[in-house]
Amino acid sequence: MSLRSWPHRRTVLACCVVAYFGVRFAEYVLTIVYPDVRAGVGVSDLTLGVGFTASTVTYALAQLPSGALGDRFGARRVVLAALLGTAVASLLLAGATSGAVLVGAMALLGAVGGAYYSPATALLADRFDATGRAIGVHRLGAQVVGLTGPLVALVGVRYGWRVALASGAAVALPAFVGFALFVRPRGQSVPPESTTALRERLDAGTLRELLSRRPIAVTTAVAALAQFADTAAFSYLPAVLRTYHGLSPTLAGTLFAGYFAVQAAIQVPTGWLSDRVGRDPVVVGTLLSGVAGFCLLVVGDRTAVVTLGVGLVGVGMGWSPAVQSRFLDHLDAEESGHGFGLVRTVYIGFAALCGLVVGGAVTVSGWGLALSTLAGAMALATLVVVVSRVERKW
Secondary structure, rough: OOOOOOOHHHHHHHHHHHHHHHHHHHHOOOHHHHHHHHHHHHOOOOHHHHHHHHHHHHHHOOOHHHHHHHHHHHHHHHHHHHHHHHHHHHHHOOOOOHHHHHHHHHHHHHHHHHHHHOOOOOOOOHHOOOHHHHHHHHHHHHHHHHHHHHHHHHHHHHHHHHHHHHHHHHHHHHHHHHHHHHHOOOOOOOOOOOOOOHHOOOOHHHHHHHHHHHHHHHHHHHHHHHHHHHHHHHHHHHHHHHHOOOOOOOHHHHHHHHHHHHHHOOOOHHHHHHHHHHHHHHHHHHHHHHHHHHHHHHHOHHHHHHHHHHHHHHHHHHHHHHHHHHHHHHHOOHHHHHHHHHHHHHHHHHOOOOHHHHHHHHHHHHHHHHHHHHHHHHHHHHHHHHHHHHHHHH
């Protein structure tokens, strides 16, 4: 295929994959060098915990305004601002000398990271009819970040945690330049800029009406429960493997990397299948895989069973392309940015409760109860999809 015949939408998709990698890489680096940051800045686990909570909250809160700003001023501009903000936040983290600066930089990193996804998804939905496959490819940018752990750890050991954190800017800035150069501004391939006032998009009555639509409400409930399990798996799976199953740090780290590899491999197929056979069958299939995986992690006592459980949980986290496409199926072009941002604020905000719920379950009864709770969340999400589909048929 010649460059002249290469569709611009594929360039947009490629740039979005790289941009998403850049945004998530900056967040991921911090989790890898966490102990070094704590010792280097001289802060407590509580201070860093406050920082992570602030980051999660600002990430969720940024979804709606970023989507609305994308609708009003153009998604390309918001994506560029998010990438530039990621570079700035990474440098602030690398230069932090106190707990206050560290928490502030983490909150900023969450906000700019949260500002990226909604406008980027709206940008892709505008250019691709097969939104499931496009979202699946896009999400590869985030999933492959998990495979960079050994490299980040090596940089941290050899050059120090400040250089490791600064590498977030070293990745985000080239992504910013590439997006600016290769993603065309609004032109023939982009709908005219919306004239709807920003305050109208953020009007409480308008937002309530959008959330009250039955297809949106059902999909939001499914996404909230699935994201709850997804966030918990990302945060606690290494601890489950080491503490509950007694695996060595090396083996636990290998299985965690495998978890990311499975997630990356499943994104495009589930997105493609959701375009071909429908959203609901794919959502149900992936969620049930997650249920089975968490159940195996509860009862498994052999490495092979635990490995299978981790793999099934990874497949279960392939729900996103189908669920997010389900949202976009019920949002028109004029509301795709702020509408998608609104539902992401709701379901990511709900998922932020996973730390409290999982931590409480472990404290009360151990990891068995915590894993059972995650299996129950994905089973409940499956039930919501099935009941909704049956009701529609009747």
